[in-house]
Amino acid sequence: QGKLLRVAVAAMISPKETFIYYRELLDYIGRKAGRGIQLIQRKTYDEINALFLKGEIDLAFICTGPYAAAREKYGFEALATPQVRGKPFYQSYLIVEKDSPYHHLEDLRGRVFAFTDPDSNTGTLVPRYWLAQVGEAPETYFQKTVYTYSHDNSILAVAKGLVDGAAVDGHQWEYFQHFTPALTSRTRVIRKSEPYGSPPLVASGRLPDDLKTKIRGVLLAMHQDPGGKEILDKLLIDRFLVPREEWYEPVRAMIAGLPDSGRSSHAPSKP
Template identity: 65%
Template sequence: MKPVKYNFVAGLIIFLFLTAGCEKKADYQFVDLDEKQKIEKQDIQDTGHKELKVAVAAMISPKDTLVYYEELLNFIGRKLGHDIVLIQRKTYSEVNELFPKHLIDLAFVCSGPYVNGKKKYEFEGLATPVIRGEPYYQSYLIVQKDSSYNSLDDLKGKIFAFTDPDSNSGTLVPRYWLLKKNHSPESFFSRVTYTYSHDNSILAVGKGLVDGAAVDGHQWEFYHLKNPSLTDRTRVIKKSDRFGSPPLVASSFLNPQLKSDIQDIVLTLHETDEGKKILGNLMIDRFEKPKEEWYENVRIMYEAMGQAQ
């Protein structure tokens, strides 16, 4: 079994908050994963090896945690006797659009696209991570630690960062909060921007490039434990209701037996010493089969947002 092969298709670029009209530039970089280029031919041709193509959006797997996803995927591949081809993309949309083209087999997706796009993108849930004893997560509204902001209302007229347009915790939730106040982002904030990853949003708030942001609570807690220098300059002022955690999904076109084997491996990962170590690095207790009721309040938010348009 070969280790994970990476299909990164572009270099590093500087992300500018000027794209949203802000006057300050972010002094950090992220990987531009090129939404327009197709997967290279060698990754979709028969190489003589059994391959499993797995997509991870940069939103879910920033560079600091990518090594742990590599450990998880290599474990799955070794158990199956398959080579793992890791295909990374910048946005959730770019990952989701690979499914109906039959270009990927598995992906870690956001709860929003999972609820709103299963039929459109032709994938189905295999496993949901259980973290701190629950299959749920929350959106955290964060501000700079030493700021005077203590509520969403305090951010009226300020600069705000969303993450990915399809992110549940980073975009849908704060938009829903504003809807309940009879506001849109355009009417409530002076300016908005998209950072395209939760760690970028945390960093932007900490450095004062934006006044507030909504981020994945799991990721904020992960960094608070593993890399507190990233979160120490931020403060959580609001937490959302609980939503089903972002699941691992499989293409509806994947061989049913292979799909079942993958699910069995993931759901029993916590029963082995190696699996426990891998899960521990990701701050995951174990995986469980997804239940639709865990994601019901995500569905409710989508419906409310749709009715308001």
């Protein structure tokens, strides 16, 4: 085993879930690339991005939002994008409690709403964009907003009635609905966004080109290897594909269409 690969995982799901979800995949990459793996976790996407600037991480699974918005600033290069349910895309799901009276975004006016991370595409940018399209903003549309910092926390908050609605990563909702439906079965999807390129695995610009090529090759061939396919099946991933920038252009267009370029200056409280 050569030098450790420092791999960061943005907290799209909470730390315990992240470890379970990614451990086998990361171990597989390390084994095939002949490197040990050091898993690095941070609470916010912004903290992960900062690690790239400092040269403290080599690879990361990051949200589509930061990738689309700041690829050049942070110098990451997309190595592979997961194909799930036949497509390299995902959607934002607007969810409410199963037995609630809410059926449309308009029904949530004056209610309590959960975002995930300030930089999340499906968990924050999309619902802000939906509101901007009708001349509204979260700060005045909802009675209160909170950040949960992970999609499973948002699903939990809706299922338990702590908030009235939330926007979450459709892949994550479908994953939990498939494997642990206790919480998702207590929620109902009332709107889905247009498709966006799925969150990619990115490499630091400082990682040697030959190593980037090797890791990309490992991922692209993973579904053809019985051991690799077994890991992918557990994650509901069909295979990995070479990313195409046009998959992420709709996110860039959406960010450009937001009054403050996507980031909220308002700081919602924590639930």
